[in-house]
Amino acid sequence: MFYDQTKVILKAGKGGHGCVSFLRQKYMPNGGPNGGSGGTGGDVRIVADVNVGDLRAFHFNPQWKAKNGEPGRGGDQNGKGGEDCIIKVPPGTVVQLRDSDEIVCELLEPDQEITLLEGGRGGRGNATFKSSVNQTPRQFTDGSPGQEGDYVFTLKTIADVGLVGFPNAGKSTLLNTLSNASVKVDSYPFTTLFPTVGVVEYPEDYDRITMADVPGLIEGAADNRGLGHRFLRHVERCEIILILLDLASTDQRDPLEDFLQLRTELDNYDSEVAAKSFVVAGNKMDEPASAENLERFRHAYPEIPIFPISAILEEGLTELKADLRSRLR
Numbered sequence: 001m002f003y004d005q006t007k008v009i010l011k012a013g014k015g016g017h018g019c020v021s022f023l024r025q026k027y028m029p030n031g032g033p034n035g036g037s038g039g040t041g042g043d044v045r046i047v048a049d050v051n052v053g054d055l056r057a058f059h060f061n062p063q064w065k066a067k068n069g070e071p072g073r074g075g076d077q078n079g080k081g082g083e084d085c086i087i088k089v090p091p092g093t094v095v096q097l098r099d100s101d102e103i104v105c106e107l108l109e110p111d112q113e114i115t116l117l118e119g120g121r122g123g124r125g126n127a128t129f130k131s132s133v134n135q136t137p138r139q140f141t142d143g144s145p146g147q148e149g150d151y152v153f154t155l156k157t158i159a160d161v162g163l164v165g166f167p168n169a170g171k172s173t174l175l176n177t178l179s180n181a182s183v184k185v186d187s188y189p190f191t192t193l194f195p196t197v198g199v200v201e202y203p204e205d206y207d208r209i210t211m212a213d214v215p216g217l218i219e220g221a222a223d224n225r226g227l228g229h230r231f232l233r234h235v236e237r238c239e240i241i242l243i244l245l246d247l248a249s250t251d252q253r254d255p256l257e258d259f260l261q262l263r264t265e266l267d268n269y270d271s272e273v274a275a276k277s278f279v280v281a282g283n284k285m286d287e288p289a290s291a292e293n294l295e296r297f298r299h300a301y302p303e304i305p306i307f308p309i310s311a312i313l314e315e316g317l318t319e320l321k322a323d324l325r326s327r328l329r
């Protein structure tokens with residue numbers, strides 16, 4: 001399973017209580033107040049960590065708490081501050097309040113860190129109340145509670161290019177040949193169950209772009225059919241969408257209809273996603289039916305360039321790669 005949305009209950013630490021204490025020592029009858037103040041409660045901090053793949057840690061354990069501050073003690077000892085709770089999430093995580101859609105923060109850059117909840121302040125010990133008119137203060141204050149909240153974390157993959165296509169179009173095969181990724185490839189639909197990001201290198205000039213393989217979309221994906229909606233959010237953050245068509249008509253599909261349907265799904269999902277710049281590649285050019293389908297596509301959409309490729313034979317990929325990069329830079 002891949003966990004890209006979970007509820008999380010977070011709580012910062014309470015401040016420690018202030019202490020009431022007086023110095024008691026032989027031959028010092030009025031030793032004076034020496035109760036220390038409480039320590040500050042720990043914060044809840046969120047850190048984007050590239051080594052974290054998804055949000056499973058929160059699915060299985062939704063409650064996270066920072067440590068409370070320690071109470072003050074006699075002898076003018078202030079309490080120790082509570083330890084922060086550090087929450088590691090994959091870059092691309094969106095933090096929202098549970099009962100509103102308001103976005104609290106987004107972690108986009110690796111190692112980005114945000115203090116989400118602050119720990120409570122420590123209470124004052126009686127030593128801090130000492131003054132010329134109050135030489136034996138018995139006052140102290142309690143520590144204040146830490147902030148808390150119910151959140152929803154949602155992961156939205158970050159990549160330059162998002163691969164979109166029907167199941168079995170060859171998306172994973174293409175990502176595997178173009179990048180360092182090794183995604184499972186098989187001849188049944190929905191082989192891929194979660195998004196994978198691969199790095200596509202341009203060794204001639206040390207450049208690189210990232211590409212995300214998103215599980216296959218089917219008609220009605222935007223209405224949450226198939227693996228649907230859940231996965232369309234993983235193209236929201238991609239700059240370009242690479243629409244991969246199966247020109248060989250495997251599974252008796254018509255690539256022209258596929259193209260229209262994919263555009264419709266993107267439209268239905270979100271107009272901003274639909275407005276992204278897109279590139280069309282026609283895969284499986286090594287199959288007999290492909291040449292004719294390529295011509296049909298070019299005839300039907302003379303204004304849309306299509307890159308004929310064979311992901312398996314690694315044909316046509318240089319042109320596709322160059323085009324993708326030129327749109328990004």
Ligand SMILES: Nc1nc2c(ncn2[C@@H]2O[C@H](COP(=O)(O)OP(=O)(O)OP(=O)(O)O)[C@@H](O)[C@H]2O)c(=O)[nH]1
Pocket residue numbers: 165166167168169170171172173174184185186187188189190191192193215216217283284285286287309310311312313
């Ligand atoms: N003939 C031919 N077959 C290909 C080509 N690319 C992929 N395939 C085959 O198409 C089938 C599906 O490939 P995948 O890469 O798993 O397709 P996918 O789009 O990732 O599929 P899902 O993950 O199920 O959405 C596999 O049997 C591949 O071997 C190609 O260029 N030519």
Ligand SMILES: [Mg+2]
Pocket residue numbers: 171172173183184185191192213215
């Ligand atoms: Mg796949």
